[in-house]
Amino acid sequence: MAPMGIRLSPLGVAVFCLLGLGVLYHLYSGLLAGRLALFMLGDQAERAGGGPDVPPGPGPEGTVDLRELLAVSVLAAVKGGEEVKRVRESNVLNEKAKGKTREGAEEKMTSGDVRSNRKMFYLFKNTFPSVQINTEEHVDPPDKETVFWDRSIPEDIKEKIQPKKVPAESVTVWIDPLDATHEYTEDLRQYVTTMVCVAVNGEPVVGVIHKPFSAYTAWAMVDGGSNVKARSSYSERTPRIIVSRSHAGKVEQVARQTFGNKTVIIPAGGAGYKVLALLDVPDKKQEKADVYIHVTYIKKWDICAGNAVLKALGGHMTTLTGEEISYTGSDGNEGGLLASINVNHQALVDKLPDLEKASHKQT
Numbered sequence: 338m339a340p341m342g343i344r345l346s347p348l349g350v351a352v353f354c355l356l357g358l359g360v361l362y363h364l365y366s367g368l369l370a371g372r373l374a375l376f377m378l379g380d381q382a383e384r385a386g387g388g389p390d391v392p393p394g395p396g397p398e399g400t401v402d403l404r405e406l407l408a409v410s411v412l413a414a415v416k417g418g419e420e421v422k423r424v425r426e427s428n429v430l431n432e433k434a435k436g437k438t439r440e441g442a443e444e445k446m447t448s449g450d451v452r453s454n455r456k457m458f459y460l461f462k463n464t465f466p467s468v469q470i471n472t473e474e475h476v477d478p479p480d481k482e483t484v485f486w487d488r489s490i491p492e493d494i495k496e497k498i499q500p501k502k503v504p505a506e507s508v509t510v511w512i513d514p515l516d517a518t519h520e521y522t523e524d525l526r527q528y529v530t531t532m533v534c535v536a537v538n539g540e541p542v543v544g545v546i547h548k549p550f551s552a553y554t555a556w557a558m559v560d561g562g563s564n565v566k567a568r569s570s571y572s573e574r575t576p577r578i579i580v581s582r583s584h585a586g587k588v589e590q591v592a593r594q595t596f597g598n599k600t601v602i603i604p605a606g607g608a609g610y611k612v613l614a615l616l617d618v619p620d621k622k623q624e625k626a627d628v629y630i631h632v633t634y635i636k637k638w639d640i641c642a643g644n645a646v647l648k649a650l651g652g653h654m655t656t657l658t659g660e661e662i663s664y665t666g667s668d669g670n671e672g673g674l675l676a677s678i679n680v681n682h683q684a685l686v687d688k689l690p691d692l693e694k695a696s697h698k699q700t
């Protein structure tokens with residue numbers, strides 16, 4: 338007797354195998370798809386800052402992150418500062434006259450300005466291509482720099498500042514690659530700074546002031562945080578007033594007339610240096626003052642970073658008549674400058690009509 342067996346029909350085997358393959362395909366395709374989806378999401382999350390140490394990249398809907406802009410501002414100021422220092426130490430400044438101020442003072446430019454400008458500009462341009470960048474010096478396209486941000490955010494910024502997206506089109510970046518060029522050519526290194534400011538809808542929001550020769554950097558973000566603070570006290574009755582040493586005009590004479598003969602006037606180079614003079618800065622070469630006054634025309638890249646820092650710390654930088662300065666559109670500020678912190682700014686404005694008249698007499 339033949340053993341009882343199951344006769345397998347070839348058609349049945351084929352159907353069975355196909356079914357099996359179908360089940361396997363179903364199972365694995367789901368798994369693979371899931372894996373693929375996870376991989377893609379993970380990659381996206383990394384690009385968007387999902388990882389613990391990976392900062393977010395440019396936003397999807399034309400937004401930029403102010404915290405990223407702050408990190409790049411600090412990096413740009415430091416990188417520019419390295420160029421400034423290198424050129425000064427080489428003693429080959431290639432100093433040139435680039436024109437005259439409205440008051441007839443010679444405006445100088447050096448290799449320090451040019452090289453720092455190139456580094457700072459291209460770092461921003463390569464990182465935030467859609468953002469408006471205004472720099473003091475002209476950038477020739479053949480001089481393009483391949484300088485990039487490695488996406489790292491300094492620990493102190495991560496600790497104090499939360500990410501905050503704003504529309505890229507609302508942002509204007511102001512770069513001063515070398516503030517106090519005049520003093521730089523005279524080797525008065527303590528006055529020299531590199532500065533970056535980020536304005537949103539014309540309001541100064543992020544400010545960075547870097548001193549290349551003492552490796553000090555002050556940064557602040559309005560409604561965010563800062564690594565610098567105001568001093569504990571300021572003299573309101575007889576303020577020490579810090580003013581320009583190379584574009585002073587009549588500021589010294591009129592300041593004494595307005596605030597009294599006891600008023601100490603401190604002539605100093607650089608708008609960045611003068612703003613730092615109002616703050617608590619741990620640098621032996623930094624003089625201290627109570628008020629900063631400038632009476633002549635000045636450019637927005639010279640003052641925007643200081644304005645943002647002061648504003649973030651509760652201080653003020655206005656025109657001599659107390660108007661806020663808008664950091665968009667034209668690059669010049671016509672109304673002079675009054676900067677203070679932890680004093681009655683309006684009371685200072687009210688004392689200043691003589692200074693304003695003096696500024697108009699000069700032009």
Ligand SMILES: Nc1ncnc2c1ncn2[C@@H]1O[C@H](COP(=O)(O)O)[C@@H](OP(=O)(O)O)[C@H]1O
Nearest residue numbers: 438515516517518581584606607608633634639
């Ligand atoms: N009347 C004026 N016209 C144009 N720029 C002026 C100016 N007064 C001051 N500045 C600029 O403002 C910055 C600070 O000036 P000061 O040292 O006199 O306070 C300097 O910038 P740079 O050094 O970046 O060119 C200086 O050139």
